[in-house]
Amino acid sequence: MRIIVQKFGGTSVATAEARRRAAERVVQACREGYMPVVVVSAMGRRGEPYATDTLIDLARQVKEDVPPRELDLLISCGEIISAVVMVQTLRALGYEAVALTGGQAGIYTDGNYGNAKIKRIDPRPILSKLQEGKIVVVAGFQGIGEDGNITTLGRGGSDTTATALGGALQAELVEIYTDVDGVMTTDPRLLPEARILSAVTYREVCEMANQGAKVIHPRAVEMAMAKNVPIKVRNTFSDAEGTLIAAEIPERVITGLAHINDLTRVTVKLNGGEDTRRVQVMVFSLLAEAGINVDMINVNPGEIFFVVRDEEAEKALTLLREKGLTASGQRGCAKLSVIGAGMQEVPGVMARLMEALDGAGIDVLQTSDSDITISFLIKQEDLRRAVEVLHRKFDLHKG
Amino acid sequence: MRIIVQKFGGTSVATAEARRRAAERVVQACREGYMPVVVVSAMGRRGEPYATDTLIDLARQVKEDVPPRELDLLISCGEIISAVVMVQTLRALGYEAVALTGGQAGIYTDGNYGNAKIKRIDPRPILSKLQEGKIVVVAGFQGIGEDGNITTLGRGGSDTTATALGGALQAELVEIYTDVDGVMTTDPRLLPEARILSAVTYREVCEMANQGAKVIHPRAVEMAMAKNVPIKVRNTFSDAEGTLIAAEIPERVITGLAHINDLTRVTVKLNGGEDTRRVQVMVFSLLAEAGINVDMINVNPGEIFFVVRDEEAEKALTLLREKGLTASGQRGCAKLSVIGAGMQEVPGVMARLMEALDGAGIDVLQTSDSDITISFLIKQEDLRRAVEVLHRKFDLHKG
Numbered sequence: 001m002r003i004i005v006q007k008f009g010g011t012s013v014a015t016a017e018a019r020r021r022a023a024e025r026v027v028q029a030c031r032e033g034y035m036p037v038v039v040v041s042a043m044g045r046r047g048e049p050y051a052t053d054t055l056i057d058l059a060r061q062v063k064e065d066v067p068p069r070e071l072d073l074l075i076s077c078g079e080i081i082s083a084v085v086m087v088q089t090l091r092a093l094g095y096e097a098v099a100l101t102g103g104q105a106g107i108y109t110d111g112n113y114g115n116a117k118i119k120r121i122d123p124r125p126i127l128s129k130l131q132e133g134k135i136v137v138v139a140g141f142q143g144i145g146e147d148g149n150i151t152t153l154g155r156g157g158s159d160t161t162a163t164a165l166g167g168a169l170q171a172e173l174v175e176i177y178t179d180v181d182g183v184m185t186t187d188p189r190l191l192p193e194a195r196i197l198s199a200v201t202y203r204e205v206c207e208m209a210n211q212g213a214k215v216i217h218p219r220a221v222e223m224a225m226a227k228n229v230p231i232k233v234r235n236t237f238s239d240a241e242g243t244l245i246a247a248e249i250p251e252r253v254i255t256g257l258a259h260i261n262d263l264t265r266v267t268v269k270l271n272g273g274e275d276t277r278r279v280q281v282m283v284f285s286l287l288a289e290a291g292i293n294v295d296m297i298n299v300n301p302g303e304i305f306f307v308v309r310d311e312e313a314e315k316a317l318t319l320l321r322e323k324g325l326t327a328s329g330q331r332g333c334a335k336l337s338v339i340g341a342g343m344q345e346v347p348g349v350m351a352r353l354m355e356a357l358d359g360a361g362i363d364v365l366q367t368s369d370s371d372i373t374i375s376f377l378i379k380q381e382d383l384r385r386a387v388e389v390l391h392r393k394f395d396l397h398k399g
Numbered sequence: 400m401r402i403i404v405q406k407f408g409g410t411s412v413a414t415a416e417a418r419r420r421a422a423e424r425v426v427q428a429c430r431e432g433y434m435p436v437v438v439v440s441a442m443g444r445r446g447e448p449y450a451t452d453t454l455i456d457l458a459r460q461v462k463e464d465v466p467p468r469e470l471d472l473l474i475s476c477g478e479i480i481s482a483v484v485m486v487q488t489l490r491a492l493g494y495e496a497v498a499l500t501g502g503q504a505g506i507y508t509d510g511n512y513g514n515a516k517i518k519r520i521d522p523r524p525i526l527s528k529l530q531e532g533k534i535v536v537v538a539g540f541q542g543i544g545e546d547g548n549i550t551t552l553g554r555g556g557s558d559t560t561a562t563a564l565g566g567a568l569q570a571e572l573v574e575i576y577t578d579v580d581g582v583m584t585t586d587p588r589l590l591p592e593a594r595i596l597s598a599v600t601y602r603e604v605c606e607m608a609n610q611g612a613k614v615i616h617p618r619a620v621e622m623a624m625a626k627n628v629p630i631k632v633r634n635t636f637s638d639a640e641g642t643l644i645a646a647e648i649p650e651r652v653i654t655g656l657a658h659i660n661d662l663t664r665v666t667v668k669l670n671g672g673e674d675t676r677r678v679q680v681m682v683f684s685l686l687a688e689a690g691i692n693v694d695m696i697n698v699n700p701g702e703i704f705f706v707v708r709d710e711e712a713e714k715a716l717t718l719l720r721e722k723g724l725t726a727s728g729q730r731g732c733a734k735l736s737v738i739g740a741g742m743q744e745v746p747g748v749m750a751r752l753m754e755a756l757d758g759a760g761i762d763v764l765q766t767s768d769s770d771i772t773i774s775f776l777i778k779q780e781d782l783r784r785a786v787e788v789l790h791r792k793f794d795l796h797k798g
Contacts, residue, residue: 099469
């Protein structure tokens with residue numbers, strides 16, 4: 001049995017025309033000899049009756065707080081309704097299909113309402129429907145706890161449903177259909193010559209997402225990576241080939257650039273005295289207690305540097321000053337990350353990056369790196385220029 | 400544990416104001432020391448997004464026929480959404496509540512999509528929530544098959560959910576909230592002095608429903624009757640006492656009048672020859688095969704009389720005439736039924752009824768009777784007058 005999992009996100013099921021396009025993708029897979037398992041998100045956006053946000057608003061209008069268990073039960077209806085409508089769309093094209101809730105599809109989660117993790121998948125309900133020759137349409141974003149309560153999977157939920165099913169069903173491929181042509185080398189709003197990547201590794205795409213690129217959610221990628229099922233990110237509305245995400249891909253030093261805007265670089269001066277270590281500990285406990293995320297931390301005997309989001313900067317600085325510390329902030333910074341699994345093998349990448357930025361007259365305020373990522377903190381006004389020079393330096397515009 | 404089941408139909412949950420009124424009924428029950436189990440229908444009518452008919456239309460717009468399994472899955476969302484909104488309404492009044500789907504409430508059905516019967520109820524899920532001190536809100540009209548598929552209960556569905564739960568939970572009382580003050584002696588559009596009955600027996604109310612009165616569905620009554628749980632039909636929007644439905648009530652000869660309009664009385668002439676019995680059999684097989692319902696059948700050696708709905712009369716007459724039979728139809732008849740568990744004990748009821756109709760100059764075209772019902776076929780134009788004289792004859796306007 002050659003199984004393919006095909007996931008259609010919100011924009012791919014928002015209108016009758018979009019759903020017909022999506023259904024044609026499924027029919028095409030049937031013609032290619034696949035048995036498709038289709039995963040759908042809820043239809044439309046806030047304001048449309050069956051969208052997730054509209055259902056949430058319905059409950060909040062009565063009382064602002066909603067018990068998490070009831071909220072999950074309510075919003076699970078959005079994907080169920082979408083699944084039945086997709087079954088009808090496939091049947092209108094002459095294909096028999098069946099709709100399953102997350103629970104009916106054998107997706108068991110922990111009881112963590114609103115942000116549940118998939119604990120296990122019983123593949124038998126879906127396999128038995130496929131054996132009857134039916135296309136299976138699964139309501140995304142949801143599962144069932146061992147106690148029978150309905151839970152939703154939180155951010156990236158329907159992608160996670162798709163990749164987890166791909167692993168459990170030993171699918172040949174998981175296709176994630178969206179409204180863009182694939183994973184790009186950088187943000188096309190910054191650089192028009194940004195290019196669709198034909199292939200990236202699981203780890204690279206997770207890094208790109210973590211570093212601010214809007215692609216598939218890391219939790220979904222991890223599910224596929226665990227069972228080594230390839231993912232393809234494709235556009236429902238175009239014939240572009242899309243991006244393959246797999247464990248190994250053709251060699252390449254740099255894969256893409258990602259960025260996060262609106263950051264403040266905070267500097268805390270240390271007096272160099274005996275209490276240096278105590279102060280270092282205090283700074284980070286203080287921020288953690290206040291729920292402020294810090295990034296690009298750099299601690300040395302004379303100073304502590306770190307980065308927070310612009311909107312949390314004032315709160316962070318006030319907290320530090322109340323403890324008698326000398327703290328200052330530089331707002332309007334951007335973190336530009338260079339991602340490539342190949343850079344581990346190639347010496348001198350950092351040098352080439354620094355050289356390129358220096359040649360363009362761009363100040364590097366701070367750096368950090370992990371095995372497949374090098375990040376630069378720069379002024380936000382330099383971001384576009386930095387993306388341009390690095391993209392060209394590493395020939396990312398060439399296929 | 401003193402349990403009360405309170406069911407709120409479509410009009411009782413259609414608007415925020417109606418739901419607040421409904422919730423106040425629940426709160427009142429709490430104050431009286433009950434632990435309420437609330438059963439809700441879907442919100443609103445066709446055209447409103449979460450109404451049953453709107454959900455059906457959503458699927459039919461894509462393809463006219465909808466697989467019964469998927470149709471049930473789809474429309475079950477209507478009551479689930481309503482249940483969560485009712486939980487929020489109760490919480491806004493300061494009461495903790497929990498929403499359960501039919502399956503989560505332990506309601507197991509046969510697999511008959513669209514018209515499922517309740518096979519068994521596991522009372523434990525609801526009892527455990529009640530023991531936590533929570534009001535339990537159950538999505539009406541639905542259950543789950545032993546295979547995990549969601550099924551809906553067909554006509555009278557949410558009433559049946561309520562009375563079946565009443566039996567399984569050994570409730571003290573099942574309250575059916577609607578938009579009328581209770582069960583009436585006759586249709587108030589025919590007779591303004593029609594009165595709310597303070598009490599009727601299970602069997603009487605079933606007969607009234609079967610004979611055309613729009614009250615609680617007989618299937619729902621049977622569920623309560625089996626466990627001898629009293630039902631009360633009440634108005635969400637008024638303080639009227641409502642109608643108690645129970646096994647035994649204070650004695651009374653006649654309880655109420657019900658009627659069915661738009662009937663045709665069909666006469667088939669028999670030639671009295673040897674094939675009389677063959678023709679008798681043929682007539683009823685012919686009609687059964689064509690799916691035509693017949694009522695008030697009267698067979699004698701010279702003639703066959705029966706009643707069909709006006710809209711099926713032409714079809715029935717054509718079928719009979721094609722077989723060479725002499726058949727004629729009298730359109731525009733009404734069947735008026737007199738219902739009363741007390742009439743079994745009292746001789747001469749038929750005589751008193753006939754006398755009253757005769758005194759009013761009303762021709763009786765046909766009669767039929769069972770132990771607690773006597774029905775008269777009359778011309779539709781005589782219906783209002785007939786209801787008036789019988790209502791007065793048996794003092795139904797007096798409490």
